[in-house]
Amino acid sequence: MFNKYCPICFVNDFVEEKWKKVEKSFYLLNGLGCKPKMTSPDLVGFLYKQFCQSIFRYHLDTVWIGADKLSEFETRQNLLLKRALGIKKFARFRPMLEAIKVETIEQIYCKHKIFFLKQLRQSLLCNSLLVFLKGNYEHFDQKNSSYCRQINNLEKKIYIGKKKLITNICSTFDYNTKTSISIIDHVFLCANRGMVDSIKLVVQQLKIEMSQNLNFFYLFNILNDFLKCAYQKFSLIRLESDFFILIFVTND
Numbered sequence: 308m309f310n311k312y313c314p315i316c317f318v319n320d321f322v323e324e325k326w327k328k329v330e331k332s333f334y335l336l337n338g339l340g341c342k343p344k345m346t347s348p349d350l351v352g353f354l355y356k357q358f359c360q361s362i363f364r365y366h367l368d369t370v371w372i373g374a375d376k377l378s379e380f381e382t383r384q385n386l387l388l389k390r391a392l393g394i395k396k397f398a399r400f401r402p403m404l405e406a407i408k409v410e411t412i413e414q415i416y417c418k419h420k421i422f423f424l425k426q427l428r429q430s431l432l433c434n435s436l437l438v439f440l441k442g443n444y445e446h447f448d449q450k451n452s453s454y455c456r457q458i459n460n461l462e463k464k465i466y467i468g469k470k471k472l473i474t475n476i477c478s479t480f481d482y483n484t485k486t487s488i489s490i491i492d493h494v495f496l497c498a499n500r501g502m503v504d505s506i507k508l509v510v511q512q513l514k515i516e517m518s519q520n521l522n523f524f525y526l527f528n529i530l531n532d533f534l535k536c537a538y539q540k541f542s543l544i545r546l547e548s549d550f551f552i553l554i555f556v557t558n559d
Contacts, residue, residue: 352407368423371452398534
């Protein structure tokens with residue numbers, strides 16, 4: 308246990324306060340029509356990213372957040388969006404996040420480490436100091452929340468098989484930052500691509516039928532059916548617009 312003057316506890320209180328502001332600002336979007344089954348999911352995702360998630364983003368460059376806290380914020384973000392979209396509480400939500408282009412909390416946390424690294428590279432002095440520190444940091448204790456430790460954890464996170472894709476990320480000027488961001492996006496992709504494509508199709512059809520003032524509520528039921536599937540099976544679903552979706556659902 309940490310006492311109340313511990314730096315890590317101070318950071319946890321800081322990010323907790325920021326996340327409460329995210330939740331408060333999201334509920335204020337009700338005035339714009341962000342109510343369950345009343346707004347297109349992609350519009351809800353866009354408004355959430357622009358007016359809510361952005362509050363939580365700006366301080367992530369250098370702040371250390373533990374894995375447990377990241378998982379907690381991920382759960383809270385999912386509950387916020389599920390409530391706004393009319394999705395059931397215990398439904399799987401990763402495919403839906405990808406369909407409406409909302410990043411997970413851990414994903415944006417990793418990206419902001421790369422964004423800060425890009426800024427450090429613009430200064431020769433800062434980059435040289437960071438390379439020196441990283442070269443001399445081999446082991447980190449539990450209370451260490453330095454940027455070197457954050458980069459070290461990021462290197463362990465981003466890999467394929469046993470080969471790290473970002474090795475000595477701080478020691479070279481010519482490493483492409485865009486490549487790092489692309490790798491992070493790839494690591495956090497939902498494994499069930501068929502599910503994601505099917506949800507994107509339903510969301511697009513939902514947007515069309517809303518714009519034409521047609522009956523669209525059955526599409527929210529289809530979304531809930533997709534996201535609650537937990538066993539391998541084929542599903543053939545016929546929409547009222549006379550086209551079919553063939554989805555192969557797998558456990559993930």
